Amino acid sequence: MDRPTTPEADTSGAGTGSGPANIGVVGLAVMGSNLARNLASREENTVAVFNRSRSKTDELVEAHPEAEFVPAFTYEEFAASLQKPRTAIIMVKAGRPTDAVIDELMRVFEPGDIIIDGGNSLFTDTIRREKAVSEAGYNFVGMGVSGGEEGALNGPSLMPGGPDEAWVTLGPILKSIAAVAEGEPCVTHVGHDGAGHFVKMVHNGIEYADMQLIAEAYDLIRRGTGKTPAEIAEIFAEWNRGELESYLIEITAEVLRQTDAATGLPLVDVIVDEAGAKGTGAWTVQTALDLGVPVSGIAEATFARSLSSHREQRDVSGALPGPSSEDFTVEDADAFIEQVRLALYASKIVAYSQGFDEIRAGAAQYGWNIDLGAVSKIWRGGCIIRAQFLNRIADAYDAEATLPVLLTAPYFVEALGRAQDAWREIVQVSASSGIPAPAFSSSLAYYDGLRADRLPAALIQGQRDFFGAHTYRRTDKEGTFHTLWSADRSEIEAEDTH
Ligand SMILES: NC(=O)c1ccc[n+]([C@@H]2O[C@H](COP(=O)([O-])OP(=O)(O)OC[C@H]3O[C@@H](n4cnc5c(N)ncnc54)[C@H](OP(=O)(O)O)[C@@H]3O)[C@@H](O)[C@H]2O)c1
Numbered sequence: 001m002d003r004p005t006t007p008e009a010d011t012s013g014a015g016t017g018s019g020p021a022n023i024g025v026v027g028l029a030v031m032g033s034n035l036a037r038n039l040a041s042r043e044e045n046t047v048a049v050f051n052r053s054r055s056k057t058d059e060l061v062e063a064h065p066e067a068e069f070v071p072a073f074t075y076e077e078f079a080a081s082l083q084k085p086r087t088a089i090i091m092v093k094a095g096r097p098t099d100a101v102i103d104e105l106m107r108v109f110e111p112g113d114i115i116i117d118g119g120n121s122l123f124t125d126t127i128r129r130e131k132a133v134s135e136a137g138y139n140f141v142g143m144g145v146s147g148g149e150e151g152a153l154n155g156p157s158l159m160p161g162g163p164d165e166a167w168v169t170l171g172p173i174l175k176s177i178a179a180v181a182e183g184e185p186c187v188t189h190v191g192h193d194g195a196g197h198f199v200k201m202v203h204n205g206i207e208y209a210d211m212q213l214i215a216e217a218y219d220l221i222r223r224g225t226g227k228t229p230a231e232i233a234e235i236f237a238e239w240n241r242g243e244l245e246s247y248l249i250e251i252t253a254e255v256l257r258q259t260d261a262a263t264g265l266p267l268v269d270v271i272v273d274e275a276g277a278k279g280t281g282a283w284t285v286q287t288a289l290d291l292g293v294p295v296s297g298i299a300e301a302t303f304a305r306s307l308s309s310h311r312e313q314r315d316v317s318g319a320l321p322g323p324s325s326e327d328f329t330v331e332d333a334d335a336f337i338e339q340v341r342l343a344l345y346a347s348k349i350v351a352y353s354q355g356f357d358e359i360r361a362g363a364a365q366y367g368w369n370i371d372l373g374a375v376s377k378i379w380r381g382g383c384i385i386r387a388q389f390l391n392r393i394a395d396a397y398d399a400e401a402t403l404p405v406l407l408t409a410p411y412f413v414e415a416l417g418r419a420q421d422a423w424r425e426i427v428q429v430s431a432s433s434g435i436p437a438p439a440f441s442s443s444l445a446y447y448d449g450l451r452a453d454r455l456p457a458a459l460i461q462g463q464r465d466f467f468g469a470h471t472y473r474r475t476d477k478e479g480t481f482h483t484l485w486s487a488d489r490s491e492i493e494a495e496d497t498h
Contacts (some may be wrong), residue, residue, distance in 0.1 A: 016251040019081040021070045023173055024088040026078070026101055027119075029057040031145065034152035035118065035177070036060065039299035040067035042176045048072055048081040050261060052092075079108035085139070086113040089148030094119040102129060102140075111137030114166045122283055123194035123201060126161065127366070139166040142193070146201020146383035147179065155179030157383035158187035159203070159375075161196030161368075172420045179382025180392075186378040191368030198287075198362050199375055202355045205284025205298040207248075207384050208277075209351035212301035212439045214252050215346045220426065223325050223435055224340075225333040229266035233257040235337055243415075244345060246387030275305040284358065291361040296446045297351035300438040328433035339422035346419035347443035352393060353406035354446070373397030404452065416447070471496055 022044075025036040028051040037060075039048045048070040051057045061071045072078035081084060086109050098119055105115050115138055117126065131449030133140035141162030145152065158178050160170065167189040178187040190196045214236075221232055233256035240249045258267040279300040288295040307314075330336040356372055363370040376393035379385055396409030403409060407416065427444050430437035449455065449463050464470035471480045471494045482494035 017125050019048070019070070019079075019083060021046045021081050022083050022287050024050065024072075024078055024082050024086070025106070026046035026050050026088055026090045027052075028060050028091035029091070030149045031118070031152050032148050032474040033060045035089065035091060035145070035156070035394070036069065037064055037067055038153050038155070038177045039173070040064075040069060042120070042252075043174065045173065046070060048078055048080040048088075049369050070489070075108045076102045079105075082113075084113070086110070087169060087173070088114070089116045089118045089143075091118050091145075094121045095125075098125075099129070102133060106133065106138060108134060109138060112139070114141065114169060116141040116160070116162075116166075116170065116192050116196075118143045120144075120200070120204075120278070120280060121197050122360075123198040123287075124230075126194035126197045130162065132165070139163055139168060141166050142197040143174075144203065144276065146189075146200060146379075146385075148201055151179065151382045155186070155382050157203075157381060157386070159190050159196040159199045160187065161190055161193055161198075163192065164189070178378075179386075181377070181381030181386070184377060186381045186383070188371070188374045188378050190198050190375065191289065191363065191370045192232050193368075194366065195363070195368040195370060198368075199359060199370065201280055201283050201287065202358050202362075203379060203383060203385060205281035205288075205295065206351055206355040207357070208281035208284075208295040208301040209355075209439060210246075210248050210307070210348060210385055212304050213297075213347050213351065213443075214248060216437045216440050217340045218252065218256070220430060220435060220437065221337055223328055223433070224330040224336050224429070226329065227333070229256040229268050230259075239341055243389065244341065244348075244387075246382060246389065248387075270271070274309040274311060277302065277305050281305070284355075287362070291358065291365055293358045293361045294353070294446060295354040295358055296442040297347065297354055297439050300442045301351075304436075304438050314334075323432065323434035325433055325435045328429075328435065330429075339426050342419035342422035343426035343440055345418055346423045347440050347445075348389070349407060349412050349415060350443035350446055351439070352389075355413075356393070356406050371397075371401070372470065373401065407447070407450065419477070469494070 009486045023039055025032050025047060028036065031103055036047050036049050039045045049057055049060060050072040054073055057071050057073065061069050072081050072082045088105060090098060092101055094099055098117055098121055102115060115133060121142055130140040137161065141160050144159030147156035155178055158174050160174060174187045178185040190199050218232055221227060221235065233253045236249055236253040236256065240253065256268060260270045262269045263270055279352050281298065285299045285302050288431040351390060359370055359372060359375065373394045376397065380390045392411050393406065396403055396406055396411065402412055406412060423444055427437065427441045430440060461472040465472050465482055467486045469482055471482045473480055480496040481491050483489055483491050
């Protein structure tokens, strides 16, 4: 396709909005450059590109002549290279850099133009930004992008928020570059303002939980059966052909199979056992705490990464009393591995159920109309948690859109029933042999908490009433009550102070 270059007359200001490009990308590091190439690979798109430092723009344009990018070296040139409504995706570091780029784009764009933040922004920042940008007459869309650099290039899962008006222009463009799962593009208009970044945040939180559960499964199998990482890789490869089929299980097999070229050892044995984090897991947990949603699997996974990184504490704690996991061996390795698989599946169901609870609570709190079934469908391709299993979640919400607990959908009830005994056995074994399995055990505790007919929360209410006169409700009559603990301990009706 022959594409015109930026009109020279337009390069000194905002331009006429008749430039050659229908979409632009600002920020050409790994994510932005790959997303720009993905956009350019569609016949219908002409892509303008801009980066703060010129070298990245030059490198991209030179390395990919086939993309026929329209390069810009100032914000003015960038605005001039775009058709109206100008549509630009920002892919820069989250936080201040994103604000800086938005300010620049508002300077050179015009009301009605569309500014999309595709970075990993905190949803409350997105809400703030949309308010400010839309008050000035522009459209602002906070969009979650998942799938890393490979996804950005070949088809990510996209979670745009923002106004309906922007979706009209943006929808077809995003559908053209998103991953496709079972014939459907992995993009939906998630909801208004920060809804897209909220959903992306929870996606990452679920990703933390899923990764931690897989790591616990690997650890138990290795310690219990003495199998090598390469042998365990084959177990994960086998699991990937069943109900656990997912990208994360697939790459686990790849990582475990890898031999370190320098030492000849399994790569996993030469990697320092301290897990890093970029903060989205912590955001998911912090937000869940604010919303009062128990996401214990995600929280344990986030804390497990923190614990692993506290080397100084681990170094002085090795001699603490307890069973040695070195002494742990199982008699029937195949049976044990199957128990671990079932425990992993059950715990994973809990983690996803908790994540969807958080999205539901967020939607209620912030007034978003989020279709949970549609969210599970756009996670089936392109993103890190892509998995066959998400079809089951979509089915559950298709059958009952307002399902209060995902765990109670018939498919999951059956799966949890099947996994029950193995799950409990594995949690017991991990505790008795001193192998930490925080996500497995907290998921089971959450599950039993939900099932419980009576919880010791009644005692907590009694304690709260004792020391703080926080009152309680009774099981046998309406109203709010307080016991006069420091007087004659008679009960009075009281105002609910929580
Ligand atoms: N990496 C992933 O797998 C992944 C996945 C999903 C989402 N994301 C999100 O996507 C976004 C981009 O990620 P990335 O890994 O490609 O890049 P990054 O390392 O997060 O950011 C580098 C980019 O930000 C630009 N930048 C930094 N400060 C700036 C400023 N004040 N004004 C203008 N531009 C500025 C840099 O420009 P210069 O070249 O001039 O320094 C460069 O283009 C981030 O928000 C990230 O969280 C990343």
